[in-house]
Amino acid sequence: MEQGFEKRRKVVYDLMCDSLYVPMKFKELAMLLQVPKEQRDELKKVLESLEADGKIYLSKRGKYCRGEAKRLTGVFRANVRGFGFVITEDENADVYIREEDTNGAFDGDQVEFVLTREAKGRSREGKIVRIIARGVTRIVGLYQRRDPQNYGFVIPDNQKFARDVFIPIEKSKGAVDGHKVVAELTSYGEEGKKPEGRVTEIIGHINDPGTDIMSIVKGYGLPVEFSEKILNQAERAAKDVSEADMAGRKDLRGWQMVTIDGEDAKDLDDAVSVTREGDNYILGVHIADVTNYVQENSAIDREARERGTSVYLVDRVIPMLPHKLSNGICSLNAGTDRLALSCIMTVNPKGVVIGHEIAETVIHVDERMTYTSVKKILEDRDPEETARYRELVPMFERMYELSRIVRGRRQRRGSIDFDFPESKLVLDEDGRPLEIRPYDRNTATKIIEDFMLLANETVAEDYYWQELPFVYRTHEVPDEEKIRALATFINNFGYSMHIGVNEIRPKEIQKLLARVENTPEEALICRLALRSMKQARYMPENIGHFGLAANYYTHFTSPIRRYPDLQIHRIIKDNLRGRMDEKKIAHYQGILQEITKHSSEMERRADEAERETVKLKKAEYMRQHIGEEFDGVISGMTKWGMYVELPNTVEGLVHVTNMTDDHYDYYEDRYEMAGSHTRRSYKLGQQIRVRVLGVDRLMRTIDFEVVGNAPGRGKTDGEDEWQDDREQ
Template identity: 60%
Template sequence: MSEGELTVDNRGCYFKGDSRLKTGIFMGTSKGFGFVRIEGLSDDIFIPESMTKGAFDKDQVQEGEIINILSRNTKEVVGTYQKNKSFGFVIPDNQKFGDDIFIEEKNSQGAVSGHKVIVELTSFGSSKKNPEGKVIEIIGHINDPGVDIMSIILANGIPTEFPPEVMNQIKGIGNDPSPSDFSGRKDLRDVYMVTIDGEDAKDLDDAVSLSMEGDIYKLGVHIADVSHYVTENSYLDKEAINRGTSVYLVDRVIPMLPHKLSNGICSLNAGTDRLALSCIMDIDKKGNVIGHEIAETVINVNHRMTYTLVKNILEEKSVQAMPKDEAETAKYSESVPMFVLMEELAQILREKRKKRGSIDFDLPESKIKLNEEGFPESIQPYERNVATKIIEDFMLIANETVAEDFFWQEPPFVYRTHETPDPEKIQKLGIFINNFGYTIHFNQDEIHPMEISKLLAKVESKPEEALISRLTLRSMKQARYTDTCEGHFDFALQNTTVILHHLSGVILIYRFIG
């Protein structure tokens, strides 16, 4: 379109160029209609089914009634093949895709009904014609063990192998750090510390230490220093950015970093020297952090503990809760006083957060147990016990401390921000819970997190607890990362202190500014 050219819309109205057109990403639904998400706009734009113009989920489009599909972001589709006499169809796993894909017999690669396949789209179809494609890979039959998981992996484009450049880079990394790596680091190898994780954890990211100096708790949270090995702009760094995160599936973990790092030199395995980033805090009896140090360190974890072991010890307050084995009893005997101290400090920190109105959504999580063939045999709840709460409390106080430290230093930094909920959503929540006899107090502009906290306390152990807790959570705004300090509603934090989602985030920020 040349400068000054006029465009006419469906109503016969003229406007200059494409000044009225907005570009965004189309998000389809299984019912045909969709929404366009436009950067800079707080609300998505509804697109009725009659106006989608054949757009697929994640296509780049121009909104309103969709005027143009600017680019197709879906080139391959994973689905289930259904064979007819002389042709076939693939039913996409992604229900947002909308249409079945027509496959000519010659393009089926011999697939039979029930095969999970990857289809390359050759035609995107139209309002009157299905999209067409050709089978480029047969994953396996829908009833074969593991095929469902592999289908999910392929449908989401999750890479399962690392590029040769990355594997070549890690060849130069040893199995343990060398003495030269310790230069300039604070040596904490004499500090007694443990890791506490689930029984099936393979990579141990964080360790904790705790001692008393007079009336002051000296808490250390120590995170594996991945940034020492994943150097900026290296192949490892670029691949980690591309992956973004490790992916946890019911039967496997697809790591962000190669196993030599994630399960090896970057895992805080007991009895081995490891490089870490440590946040060491002096905390008084009221839960106030009265002093802290953030340092690059070298550590040596004394024991690898599990949530179950620590829970059992604290319930008995002795090693009698451990397996009746003399070696095991002797192994953990010196840890018991520290675990008792941890429970005491965690309770202090929890009470302090509760007083300021911090919200604790104690929603149950589930774990799927598979049999030897990979089929699910039971769904079990994750237990949230005294040990898991200790780690949660220690990670939170470490995150607050690190975030506040960098806020006052004023370097470039990324904060985890959770804004005040929309008044309209809170008003709807108030109307709903009133049917159960509950109320929340708020004005037209905002609600204090204490009100949400009180509501959750009132519904605790009641039949309606799960329903109201989930609706309350859905009334909150979604947390996001920002480069300005805007506070965290759920944890009732204002101004100077904000929360990073997990202390491992500190590793990325530490590398970014240092």
């Protein structure tokens, strides 16, 4: 049989090598070779074999040509529905890969591919021809034992890894049915076989408290523990501030200043102070001098660089630095001397920074304030809270004044403020969700936000004009195509956006968000606007920040929990101390590209892990409400159903099979029912009432069914006709 296959390969290849051959599509080639329909699958295999050997290639018009197509490389990102995209570093647009063209690639694999379509105005398509390196070497999932056959399977948590992993009994590490495990892949399932692996760690039973979150932690490869060496190094570094430590620093211990954070915050890395000097404000943003305790290339620094960021999960924090530093000597605890890096700004009554100083300082925080407490003083005018902090109240009033001035100026230039209805999950001791409550974004949180943004902009502009190596927080201009799609969508709600020729202004998005404020469709349009924009990232080059409408922006204010901030502090201190010579400049130029790339990747990993833990606990919470009805808003449309978001930010799917017994048609932004007696349409942003059908805790999904309109919304499109038909 193999001899026959090689013979057919030779016939086909010889034909294509003929000088009279012109590139043909598959059907044309089959007709020329007189291949009957029942044997065309064999011809397909012959062509694929020649293509894999680089002897022929499929052109962008779908025609087979002699020679080898230009091969490109990238990282494959799978979709749970089978298809995926290859992300390339040197190209702007991702390349779409059909399910049948993935060639056994898994999410995260580095692949070699050829383009199969590159039509103008349409997305590029490709076909994976070779897997260069596997991106996934271990998976986390649920172990299921097959006792009579004496083997088991791991069902992956990651839905993008669509195949169960076979585990021989001798490689199960004693796992039993229902254990969550980590499995190392030993085979990727070539030649029609299932992937195979061995269990390397048993996380716990699926019903044990904490196993669910730890499975997500392990699934994302988040480091949990610090090595003994790092803990010992942190212990040695975390000594009280001495006179020698304070030498040469600007002494601000006499300044009135506070930290303002959430009630449960422990790593306090920023303090603020505000005084008046004539008509101007003197704003001090004082940031923990973490670099004093974390020396470059030390064990702690290498670990922090690898982690990139602290990770804030629903029930725990995985810190970037050991607690001895993050909650101890680096935390700006009230009543103690602390080393800081301060940005002291002179701000005029119009909110313009007319002068500034960046200095190494020693500070002494007066009070550890909470957002709730400052809100009580400034918004609620609570007499008890005001009396308790009477010495600080005048400074809080100055902060409130300055914050409104600074925010107003930022809004006038077009800064976009995505004020999403975020939620906080309240858990019991065993990690079970008790309540979902909205985050309180009040006057106090806005004060800190405004001051941190201003400090970040000031520091970024200073170092940009010094032309020194630096780390910028950048946000590129969004793709015009995506913004035009957003503009088309919002027309359904009666809104419009002005988009200039080859120019997209953040002010237009800002104006849109202002118009939809306090409307039923606000959350939906805000999310769609955010999805229309690119992700912010760290770069050694300054290209500005579109979302903030800022020409210069960085992250200077959180060195305890973000490595880019720590790196920036190191650069600033070298500069302040006169050490930024040619050798030092070359050193930073050599490392910043990799540091910024890695930090951006670790930030995305942390965000994804956080979202997964929130989804998990929301699903667990809704298990307590199966059968209950809720009002919600249609937040997404797909061919398999529509997503509905509840006021508590829980999102679930109304599967198309749960809409009705009649037939539904899907049209991009709506579903229309075409039954024998009914006509009804569902659209994005529409308010409806749903019932909770079920919850899949493993998949972290919630299923709804429609039971009617939300009260006060009125009729859906087509409901008049529905009622008329029924009455007849």
